[in-house]
Amino acid sequence: MGWSKSKKLNNDPNLRKEVDEFYNNYKKVLEEGDRNKFLSLVRTAIDEEAASKPLDKEIENKLTKNMIDYAAEKRNFIYPCTKAELKFFGDGRVVTLVCADTLTFGYAPLISKTAKSMVPKSHTFYLHKPAGTNKLEIIR
Template sequence: MPQYFIEAHQSGCFYEIWINGILGYAHYQNVGMANNAIPINENILKSGFQEVTIKLFPLGEIDGKEYTTLTERTRFTLEIFKRDKATPWEGLDYDVVHNYFAPTTTGEEAGPFAHANEPMYEETFTFNAEVPYELIGWSNSQVIEGQDDIEQEVLNFYKEYADVIQNQDEEKWAKTVKNREQELFKSVYYNDKSNEDLKKRIAYFTNTFDNEFIEKMPLDKYEITFSANGKITTLKSLDYPGESAFSFKENRNRSNGERDKYIASHYIFLHKPNGNDKLEIIR
């Protein structure tokens, strides 16, 4: 039961990590050096070479100073590792499968960043993964980038999806997310119904449909993006960098037993399977 992770370390920049065309993690907090290990099996469709794209961005305004470009002090490294999900996690019980650091002028990790004074930096590389499953995902999907009226189709989908949540139409919601959830069930939880993380995921969705108050939120000012060679699209927020442009307001249970209103933001990655003219959620 191999489980793959990416752990990134950064300083002096914000970043995004895309795995096979899906945004795996976005870091837009000015907290100095930071690292996060993120599981990525859901974006690995089958064994073989996997594509990782990193995007580095300047920090913007800090203490009254505006950073519009990356600097020589920009640092970014990541490590891809795997572990056996079937065994307990004990200390450093994992295997490193790939190391990466953003290019420097010296060719050494600690050297000055090689792309200083640029407004962003993007690089793509591959690594090899071995998994005991195969997913269809977006492998047989249409290229939707450039299709007539595709942006309006995306906006219509978001509106309909928001209506499903607000109207508590659980049956329609289940049909809408069925393919995504089935592939996560297979690739992340290995069809293990006793998995505690899976139980938490089910509890989260159940809580959404058990809430007595859910309110649609208007889309943020957005940027429509295409990835996976034009097969996948999503709306990124321009108001809140790193977040989805889609959100809704719901009640949530707090640890003290009280309830409060909470704005939930979720990325929705859409595609069109071959032979289908309608957008569907794939991640």
């Protein structure tokens, strides 16, 4: 769990491409409302959050249900971010994207809303590559 033993990312020449692909896939999954694919993207984060709290199985089930409900609402993405920058944390082991253009400066590059709610939702998440893998995952 966590990121302390994750791979260092800040010197990876292919990282930007991988992060962009992860964000594009995340966006596509939410646009389509694909519950199973969404759960596969956030499963580790759900498990880690549940493990950090008492009665973890009950909390894990509730978190999973909340995520399934969340993914079921198809989203439209608004405020396109035309220029995003990689931002590193945790000694270069954790990365996220942050908008650097004038309209959305400082926000996550994915901002959406659903037909049920006109309130925009900023999709901020942090990625790492756990030790022993070469695949980006969302960290809680």
